[in-house]
Amino acid sequence: MKVIVGIARMTNGGKTTLTNSLLKSLPNCCVIHQDDFFKPQDQIAVGEDGFKQWDVLESLDMEAMLSTVQAWARNPRKFARAHGVSVHPDFSDTHILILEGFLLYSYKPLVDLFSRRYFLTVPYEECKRRRSTRNYEVPDPPGLFDGHVWPMYQKYKREMEANGVEVVYLDGTKSREELFHQVLEDIQNSLLNHS
Ligand SMILES: Nc1ncnc2c1ncn2[C@@H]1O[C@H](COP(=O)(O)OP(=O)(O)O)[C@@H](O)[C@H]1O
Numbered sequence: 001m002k003v004i005v006g007i008a009r010m011t012n013g014g015k016t017t018l019t020n021s022l023l024k025s026l027p028n029c030c031v032i033h034q035d036d037f038f039k040p041q042d043q044i045a046v047g048e049d050g051f052k053q054w055d056v057l058e059s060l061d062m063e064a065m066l067s068t069v070q071a072w073a074r075n076p077r078k079f080a081r082a083h084g085v086s087v088h089p090d091f092s093d094t095h096i097l098i099l100e101g102f103l104l105y106s107y108k109p110l111v112d113l114f115s116r117r118y119f120l121t122v123p124y125e126e127c128k129r130r131r132s133t134r135n136y137e138v139p140d141p142p143g144l145f146d147g148h149v150w151p152m153y154q155k156y157k158r159e160m161e162a163n164g165v166e167v168v169y170l171d172g173t174k175s176r177e178e179l180f181h182q183v184l185e186d187i188q189n190s191l192l193n194h195s
């Protein structure tokens with residue numbers, strides 16, 4: 001059985017934190033981080049607003065991300081080995097892939113591959129506060145959050161809803177432990193339903 005789980009959305013919603021906890025608890029579980037597929041800085045367009053447009057789909061090499069997912073799907077055992085994940089003998093027929101990132105459900109070739117699509121949200125003020133404490137490889141210029149990050153979040157969310165993409169919303173203001181247990185239990189239940 002092969003299962004692909006999406007841990008998506010809001011910047012600073014807690015995706016990477018939650019994903020890292022799940023990886024330790026789920027058997028034969030590999031991960032692909034969307035952040036690893038940002039194009040180089042000189043290929044990021046500058047918008048009419050003067051900001052580099054990091055938070056649009058075109059800033060990510062989604063074809064390369066899809067190829068990586070396909071490599072896992074062709075041979076999850078080989079993928080696990082190559083990524084240092086040992087295959088648990090008691091669960092050798094179960095393979096889980098977590099895709100983690102802020103724009104997972106807006107790229108058509110990927111969207112139907114998920115068994116479960118999680119969508120972490122936190123209120124605007126909390127998101128902005130957490131973001132202000134983060135150090136990205138390319139630091140945020142002043143005004144980026146309100147001028148680019150937040151409007152793009154809203155635009156893609158509206159499009160996703162209009163396209164009828166089904167997601168499981170998660171309240172990112174819950175504690176790390178509560179979120180972890182909620183999602184772990186939910187994934188375990190959906191594994192039982194698949195088997
Ligand atoms: N459940 C939570 N409650 C409070 N703070 C959190 C929670 N999960 C993550 N954080 C904090 O929020 C920030 C962003 O977390 P991170 O997992 O990197 O988010 P993302 O990958 O969605 O951008 C970090 O400082 C992290 O420690």
Ligand SMILES: NC(=O)c1ccc[n+]([C@@H]2O[C@H](COP(=O)(O)O)[C@@H](O)[C@H]2O)c1
Nearest residue numbers: 010011012035038054055102136137138
């Ligand atoms: N990793 C990078 O090269 C890079 C560069 C500039 C901005 N970012 C930011 O990363 C965010 C996505 O990552 P998080 O969801 O972990 O916050 C986007 O909102 C984007 O603005 C990342």
Ligand SMILES: [Mg+2]
Nearest residue numbers: 015016017035
């Ligand atoms: Mg992250």
